Amino acid sequence: MADATYRLRVTYAKTGRLRYLSHLEVVHACERAVRRAGLEYAVTQGFNPRMKIAFGPALPVGTAGNAEAYDVWLTRFVAPDDALKTLRNATPEGLAPAEARYVGEREGSLAAIMTLADYEVSVEVPDMGPGSLAEALGDVIASGSLELEHKGAIKAYDLATCLPEGARVREETGGSVVSLTVRMGAWGSLRPEALLREALRRAGAPDAPVAVTRTNLRPEEACTTRG
Amino acid sequence: MTELWSRVEPLLAHVERPTRYIDSEFGVRRRPDASYRAALLYPDTYELGMANQALAILYDILNGIDDVAAERAFLPAKDMAAAMRAADVPLFTLETVRAVRDCDLLGITLPYELTCTNILEALDMAGIPLYASERGGSDTLVIGGGPCAFNPEPVADFFDAVLVGEGEAAVAEIVAAHRAALADGCTRAETLRRLAQVPGVYVPSLYAPASEGAPAHPREGAPAKVTKRVVADLGAYRSPTCPIVPFMDVVHDRANIEVLRGCTRGCRFCQAGMIYRPVRERSADAIVRDALAQLKCTGQEELSLTSLSTTDHSQIEEVLRRLSHALRGRAVSIGLPSLRVDSFGVAMARLVGEGARGGLTFAPEAGTQRLRDVINKNVTEEDLLATVRTAFEGGWRRLKLYFMLGLPTETDDDIRGIGSLVNKVLAVAREATPPAQRGGMRIAVSVSTFVPKAHTPFQWEGQLTLEQVRERQRILRESMPRKGVELHWHDAEVSFLEGALARGGRDLARVIERAWRSGGGFDAWTEHFVLRRWLDAFAAEGIDPVSLASRSRELDAPLPWDHIDSGVARAYLAKERARALEGVVTPDCSFEECTACGVCSSLGVDVVLAGDHRG
Numbered sequence: 001m002a003d004a005t006y007r008l009r010v011t012y013a014k015t016g017r018l019r020y021l022s023h024l025e026v027v028h029a030c031e032r033a034v035r036r037a038g039l040e041y042a043v044t045q046g047f048n049p050r051m052k053i054a055f056g057p058a059l060p061v062g063t064a065g066n067a068e069a070y071d072v073w074l075t076r077f078v079a080p081d082d083a084l085k086t087l088r089n090a091t092p093e094g095l096a097p098a099e100a101r102y103v104g105e106r107e108g109s110l111a112a113i114m115t116l117a118d119y120e121v122s123v124e125v126p127d128m129g130p131g132s133l134a135e136a137l138g139d140v141i142a143s144g145s146l147e148l149e150h151k152g153a154i155k156a157y158d159l160a161t162c163l164p165e166g167a168r169v170r171e172e173t174g175g176s177v178v179s180l181t182v183r184m185g186a187w188g189s190l191r192p193e194a195l196l197r198e199a200l201r202r203a204g205a206p207d208a209p210v211a212v213t214r215t216n217l218r219p220e221e222a223c224t225t226r227g
Numbered sequence: 228m229t230e231l232w233s234r235v236e237p238l239l240a241h242v243e244r245p246t247r248y249i250d251s252e253f254g255v256r257r258r259p260d261a262s263y264r265a266a267l268l269y270p271d272t273y274e275l276g277m278a279n280q281a282l283a284i285l286y287d288i289l290n291g292i293d294d295v296a297a298e299r300a301f302l303p304a305k306d307m308a309a310a311m312r313a314a315d316v317p318l319f320t321l322e323t324v325r326a327v328r329d330c331d332l333l334g335i336t337l338p339y340e341l342t343c344t345n346i347l348e349a350l351d352m353a354g355i356p357l358y359a360s361e362r363g364g365s366d367t368l369v370i371g372g373g374p375c376a377f378n379p380e381p382v383a384d385f386f387d388a389v390l391v392g393e394g395e396a397a398v399a400e401i402v403a404a405h406r407a408a409l410a411d412g413c414t415r416a417e418t419l420r421r422l423a424q425v426p427g428v429y430v431p432s433l434y435a436p437a438s439e440g441a442p443a444h445p446r447e448g449a450p451a452k453v454t455k456r457v458v459a460d461l462g463a464y465r466s467p468t469c470p471i472v473p474f475m476d477v478v479h480d481r482a483n484i485e486v487l488r489g490c491t492r493g494c495r496f497c498q499a500g501m502i503y504r505p506v507r508e509r510s511a512d513a514i515v516r517d518a519l520a521q522l523k524c525t526g527q528e529e530l531s532l533t534s535l536s537t538t539d540h541s542q543i544e545e546v547l548r549r550l551s552h553a554l555r556g557r558a559v560s561i562g563l564p565s566l567r568v569d570s571f572g573v574a575m576a577r578l579v580g581e582g583a584r585g586g587l588t589f590a591p592e593a594g595t596q597r598l599r600d601v602i603n604k605n606v607t608e609e610d611l612l613a614t615v616r617t618a619f620e621g622g623w624r625r626l627k628l629y630f631m632l633g634l635p636t637e638t639d640d641d642i643r644g645i646g647s648l649v650n651k652v653l654a655v656a657r658e659a660t661p662p663a664q665r666g667g668m669r670i671a672v673s674v675s676t677f678v679p680k681a682h683t684p685f686q687w688e689g690q691l692t693l694e695q696v697r698e699r700q701r702i703l704r705e706s707m708p709r710k711g712v713e714l715h716w717h718d719a720e721v722s723f724l725e726g727a728l729a730r731g732g733r734d735l736a737r738v739i740e741r742a743w744r745s746g747g748g749f750d751a752w753t754e755h756f757v758l759r760r761w762l763d764a765f766a767a768e769g770i771d772p773v774s775l776a777s778r779s780r781e782l783d784a785p786l787p788w789d790h791i792d793s794g795v796a797r798a799y800l801a802k803e804r805a806r807a808l809e810g811v812v813t814p815d816c817s818f819e820e821c822t823a824c825g826v827c828s829s830l831g832v833d834v835v836l837a838g839d840h841r842g
Contacts, residue, residue, distance in 0.1 A: 017236075017249040017250065017251045018474075020239055020249050024476070028476070029472075031528070032472055032525065032526030033253075035522075035528070035557075036523070036525070043556060044558075049558040050528075050558055051528075061245065062239070062240055062245070092253050094251055
């Protein structure tokens with residue numbers, strides 16, 4: 001890209017009914033929000049030019065997110081607060097942007113640097129104490145690996161690698177809330193819901209409704225090129 | 228009225244593509260406090276229904292009426308329908324998630340014959356009695372409209388009323404009549420009698436159906452003929468500037484601007500060409516203004532200039548120049564849905580930069596000049612080959628050609644003519660393509676079966692039987708080039724059923740109900756279509772579908788749709804039929820002089836061109 005561009009990082013939430021969007025649908029909706037906002041965006045080269053925009057790690061259908069992010073390259077500088085304001089007006093409520101700031105061109109892509117994801121999983125099992133869920137979850141994690149079927153193939157996740165900080169369970173009205181951190185990498189991204197399903201199966205409540213929220217995305221090292 | 232979301236949401240974790248059911252898109256209108264509520268239902272899934280421009284227009288107009296709310300409803304996919312039935316959740320509207328049966332009015336689009344079982348599925352899921360005759364005072368008023376309203380008889384028993392023709396002005400009148408009837412405490416029968424007085428509104432229960440010997444007969448003051456509604460000047464209605472922007476990757480996911488309505492090229496097989504007359508163009512200024520406004524409001528990355536023949540617009544070149552200039556560098560593409568088979572069509576496609584990415588689509592429809600003259604498809608082999616040469620020399624590598632089998636008077640030679648025409652196209656395309664690039668050439672040929680439709684010059688003709696279709700497909704396959712062409716067939720069984728339904732009468736309601744009760748639904752989706760189910764349903768009702776589809780009608784015999792007046796005179800259709808059989812072509816009245824089809828004189832309208840002339 002010959003012309004100067006400004007890389008705007010937009011943090012947004014995926015909440016309410018819009019947690020049922022697929023990643024592609026979220027991408028599409030955010031692109032359209034940028035267009036509606038009237039921001040002047042850079043365009044990729046080639047036969048089929050597209051808006052230059054890059055997203056963080058995908059969220060599955062049904063999973064909410066409190067601090068998701070995308071980078072969009074602008075061809076005209078707009079004060080971050082102004083950009084945020086126009087984006088908020090142009091975006092459906094369930095994908096509302098919370099923050100916009102410019103980041104350096106040299107910084108790695110969101111997908112590459114945001115390797116840790118914090119989750120909260122609400123489990124609706126009124127009559128199962130947090131103790132038995134914690135115990136079942138502890139058993140799964142202690143077993144070392146979790147095999148999951150995805151589109152006909154079996155994939156094994158090494159739980160020590162995927163769950164660097166273990167999992168914590170606390171009681172809330174009507175059920176329990178599990179907090180955990182997932183490390184993403186070349187092996188993929190363990191879906192917290194799948195982990196909880198396995199624990200719930202062991203705890204004798206395989207069909208208990210769960211609601212998953214990714215509360216934060218962060219880099220692995222504490223010291224990064226933020227700001 | 229209760230909000231059903233808390234009962235819908237638990238189902239979403241277990242179904243495919245929950246986005247279909249969550250509403251919340253940009254551009255949604257929510258008017259929960261309106262006292263009059265209309266549900267607009269497209270009888271198929273969300274991703275098909277959201278492509279329908281008529282619904283977007285009516286949604287806009289109805290939500291613009293004081294104290295009226297219009298909400299969308301679609302047929303849930305089979306997995307969601309099963310989950311809803313198991314959880315006893317009725318069909319709901321998207322915007323406020325309330326039961327469709329709690330709405331005052333349910334408007335159902337009639338896009339295509341094969342959606343008829345979906346209409347029953349929707350009514351049943353809504354908890355609304357299937358037959359209008361079973362509905363009582365407080366039941367939702369069920370009104371249909373769309374292309375199939377021009378022979379509404381097969382589904383007429385399911386509707387309280389059907390709007391024939393264009394809805395822009397008529398929907399407000401229907402709503403006003405219904406509100407007045409509600410305010411006056413009218414019985415259902417009285418309400419229907421009043422609705423029958425709204426021009427263009429057909430109330431089936433007020434007509435004794437047509438039979439072999441006698442035309443449909445009105446009673447209780449209903450008009451003898453229901454004349455289609457037509458908007459004299461499209462300029463009186465702006466294109467929607469802020470239509471809903473779907474999250475889901477729907478069919479035709481783009482900004483749509485209707486640049487003109489109607490087509491008078493006069494192809495004799497084409498129902499759209501007859502029922503949407505006359506040609507009415509929007510002005511270049513209005514098109515560019517509305518297109519840019521819609522792109523700005525929706526953030527869509529693609530703009531489509533829609534109509535039956537967009538490159539016929541008298542100012543199309545000006546429109547495309549202005550739009551491509553305004554959209555430069557924004558990664559917004561412009562699409563033309565249909566192209567003329569001439570160098571002008573290719574030039575227009577080049578103007579919007581389609582060259583590098585898209586393919587071109589042309590519809591010669593028949594393989595010989597003789598048969599193209601019969602159907603009044605004014606395209607010659609020279610036109611086609613020259614156009615293909617221009618396109619491939621200009622960098623296009625993908626081409627799609629549409630043909631039909633079973634057109635009236637078709638012989639084996641006409642079928643072989645398709646093969647030889649495709650051979651010539653292939654040779655010209657190869658010649659015009661540098662050898663190194665020939666690997667990227669894609670030539671697709673799509674062949675459908677001709678289905679005679681009501682209100683066309685071929686409405687009296689017989690359709691090929693399934694056996695005849697298979698035999699002719701064999702001949703075609705043998706005549707096609709061995710290599711270099713992808714050949715696609717439209718499912719012959721689907722066309723057969725379409726033919727049986729397209730020209731049927733009131734007695735088909737029971738057949739449709741049987742087919743639906745035996746598990747039919749989504750019949751327009753090949754994977755859900757089971758011909759056996761339909762054959763059994765026809766047999767059980769003692770109706771012969773082969774006769775319905777394949778017998779020729781006498782020119783003077785009553786037809787089930789005789790009381791529906793498209794404005795095109797029956798005598799004109801008969802004259803066009805006679806000219807077809809003589810192989811005489813008829814010119815296009817939007818380019819040349821009037822051909823006296825009757826639309827303008829009988830409906831008090833005229834051809835509206837934005838520029839001085841077409842050419």
